[in-house]
Amino acid sequence: QSGPFVLIAYYSESGNTKAMADAVAEGVRSVEGIECVLKSMDDIREEELLEAGAIIVGSPVYNANLAPPVQEFINSWPFEDRPLKNKIGAAFATGGGISIGEEAVLLGILRSMLIHGMIVVGGEEVEAAFGASAITEEGPFGGGEIHELFLKKAEGLGKRVGELLSDFHSKK
Numbered sequence: 001q002s003g004p005f006v007l008i009a010y011y012s013e014s015g016n017t018k019a020m021a022d023a024v025a026e027g028v029r030s031v032e033g034i035e036c037v038l039k040s041m042d043d044i045r046e047e048e049l050l051e052a053g054a055i056i057v058g059s060p061v062y063n064a065n066l067a068p069p070v071q072e073f074i075n076s077w078p079f080e081d082r083p084l085k086n087k088i089g090a091a092f093a094t095g096g097g098i099s100i101g102e103e104a105v106l107l108g109i110l111r112s113m114l115i116h117g118m119i120v121v122g123g124e125e126v127e128a129a130f131g132a133s134a135i136t137e138e139g140p141f142g143g144g145e146i147h148e149l150f151l152k153k154a155e156g157l158g159k160r161v162g163e164l165l166s167d168f169h170s171k172k
């Protein structure tokens with residue numbers, strides 16, 4: 001990576017969180033001068049975490065908590081001298097049902113980021129205030145594809161983080 005970039009790190013067992021990650025990436029890529037690295041968290045090297053200007057983490061909801069591999073990933077971040085301090089952080093999540101854990105997961109990710117001294121932000125719209133989330137199995141949202149409404153929130157999140165990173169860089 002030559003210029004400032006946003007790292008999007010996701011975990012996805014059945015593809016829903018990956019689909020949201022793709023929409024977040026689209027939002028980031030709409031910002032001029034900002035690059036985007038989109039990866040499943042298994043493939044992320046520590047160097048990439050250290051070089052990223054912003055990190056956006058996505059998790060499915062598992063029993064109203066972060067999926068364990070996501071918490072493990074965050075627990076593996078370097079902490080000595082807090083090298084992630086002042087990076088921008090944001091979250092996205094997918095859950096099967098409405099209000100059975102997605103907000104808890106978003107805030108769980110942001111809480112861990114705050115321990116690292118990151119500057120955490122939500123999405124573009126008030127409907128994505130804690131980050132972008134999607135419902136994947138309940139009622140009208142159970143059709144197999146992620147509803148457009150949720151993809152738009154994900155895109156707005158990526159765009160906002162990209163724009164903030166761009167502002168930070170222009171002030172340096």
Ligand SMILES: Cc1cc2nc3c(=O)[nH]c(=O)nc-3n(C[C@H](O)[C@H](O)[C@H](O)COP(=O)(O)O)c2cc1C
Nearest residue numbers: 012013014015016017060061063064094095096097
């Ligand atoms: C072990 C397990 C626990 C789950 N617990 C919840 C839950 O508490 N609340 C919820 O809304 N969805 C729950 N789900 C559903 C997933 O969050 C949902 O299907 C999600 O979109 C899967 O994301 P993925 O396709 O990226 O793997 C659970 C799924 C699994 C496999």
